[in-house]
Amino acid sequence: MGKLAFCGGDPVRKDPFPEWPRAGKEEKAWLEKVLSGNRWFAGLQGDDPEALGTLFGERFARLHGAKFALPVANGSVAIDVALRAGGIGTGDEVIVPAYTFISTATSVLMVGAVPVFADIEPETYCLNPLDIEHRITEKTRAIIPVHLGGQVADMASIMRVAKEHGLLVVEDCAQAINSARDGKKAGNWGKMGTFSFQSNKTVTCGEGGLIMTNDQSLAEKVTALRAFGRFGSRPGARSSDLTCERLSSNYRLSEFQAAVLLGQLERLPQEDNVRQTNAERLTKAIHQIPGLKHIRVYEPSIRHGYYYYLVRYEPASFNHADPEKLCAALNAEGIPFVPGDRQPLYRHPVFKPENLAGSLCPEVLEQIRHSKNLQNPECPVSEEACNCTLLLRHQVLLGNEKDMDDIAEAFWKVHKNIDELG
Numbered sequence: 001m002g003k004l005a006f007c008g009g010d011p012v013r014k015d016p017f018p019e020w021p022r023a024g025k026e027e028k029a030w031l032e033k034v035l036s037g038n039r040w041f042a043g044l045q046g047d048d049p050e051a052l053g054t055l056f057g058e059r060f061a062r063l064h065g066a067k068f069a070l071p072v073a074n075g076s077v078a079i080d081v082a083l084r085a086g087g088i089g090t091g092d093e094v095i096v097p098a099y100t101f102i103s104t105a106t107s108v109l110m111v112g113a114v115p116v117f118a119d120i121e122p123e124t125y126c127l128n129p130l131d132i133e134h135r136i137t138e139k140t141r142a143i144i145p146v147h148l149g150g151q152v153a154d155m156a157s158i159m160r161v162a163k164e165h166g167l168l169v170v171e172d173c174a175q176a177i178n179s180a181r182d183g184k185k186a187g188n189w190g191k192m193g194t195f196s197f198q199s200n201k202t203v204t205c206g207e208g209g210l211i212m213t214n215d216q217s218l219a220e221k222v223t224a225l226r227a228f229g230r231f232g233s234r235p236g237a238r239s240s241d242l243t244c245e246r247l248s249s250n251y252r253l254s255e256f257q258a259a260v261l262l263g264q265l266e267r268l269p270q271e272d273n274v275r276q277t278n279a280e281r282l283t284k285a286i287h288q289i290p291g292l293k294h295i296r297v298y299e300p301s302i303r304h305g306y307y308y309y310l311v312r313y314e315p316a317s318f319n320h321a322d323p324e325k326l327c328a329a330l331n332a333e334g335i336p337f338v339p340g341d342r343q344p345l346y347r348h349p350v351f352k353p354e355n356l357a358g359s360l361c362p363e364v365l366e367q368i369r370h371s372k373n374l375q376n377p378e379c380p381v382s383e384e385a386c387n388c389t390l391l392l393r394h395q396v397l398l399g400n401e402k403d404m405d406d407i408a409e410a411f412w413k414v415h416k417n418i419d420e421l422g
């Protein structure tokens, strides 16, 4: 296998992996439709029957077996709007995993509520249902499970806890387009599911988002909050009714973005198949390498969406190299691994009361000052994950069999020559 490329040897490969995002004839055809017409926005409520945004919502809902799928500007405001539609506001506590993307928790602050961090499961990196209950107080109103990397959280158990305590569940499905567990697609377990179509996602228009629900009255609230708090789409209301009932802003998606999303969605099934097949091959190879594990639960009932291919390594098997060092060695071999998150969310300075002053009302700020959870939430699994996780972006899984074999070969090479890294 030779000397590590990081130390001057020959790399395992020099060819690039597939890139993302990519557009095909599908996006171009839909975009041409928008450009050649004069409908560039989806209407006052973002729900005109002829709008491409409406059509995309219908197709996305069908793919996920849901009743309503309402496009919005991005995945962060999707959480914000969903929480407000669900009645979450000032001083309410919302349980979120400590290991996820920042806006799962900052969206809670954006509605004036307080995030409460809970730990993740080591097998899935998703919210641990056993770590929720002892964090519930009389102020707790909601839980936001995140389907990290495309692995659906243990929703049956999370829903049991939520039901027992009367809590709203909003699933953060930003990384879980077309993921499923026990025959149910992500976004259908809780009252609402939020999605992101940001540039890295498996269905993207650069920036975009969506709120999915099976509840008509929530769909009406989301529609109103998406467009300045106008309730014009309420049954019986005139669609031209511009009366604002609730404070909100403009979170609509443009028709250009919807056009790109329609094109992306048409190619998703074929791309998804390639990712699933490649992930299976890669996983078989990865699990042969001492100290390596692909993060996901292997049950036939789980359909992983493969946004990320997460790999956890046993530091002792890799000479205690940190994720940056291991990535540098793998990158030199031509494999585009990147380190997973290097700090749990609660270490971000944004959660410090002094940095929130001016953004929250004095009572909530005081609540945050006294929050033991924000000072030290005790999430050891999240802490550990920050020091032993690498990931591949989903486009790497759009390659061929040899690409997967190269990834495993590079990992073997780094494992066998780890002492060279120093």
Ligand SMILES: Cc1ncc(COP(=O)(O)O)c(C=O)c1O
Binding pocket: 074, 075, 076, 077, 100, 101, 103, 104, 146, 172, 174, 175, 195, 196, 197, 198, 207, 208, 209
């Ligand atoms: C888990 C999670 N939640 C929320 C978001 C926010 O989505 P957006 O970037 O569209 O605002 C992301 C984006 O990557 C995410 O991964």
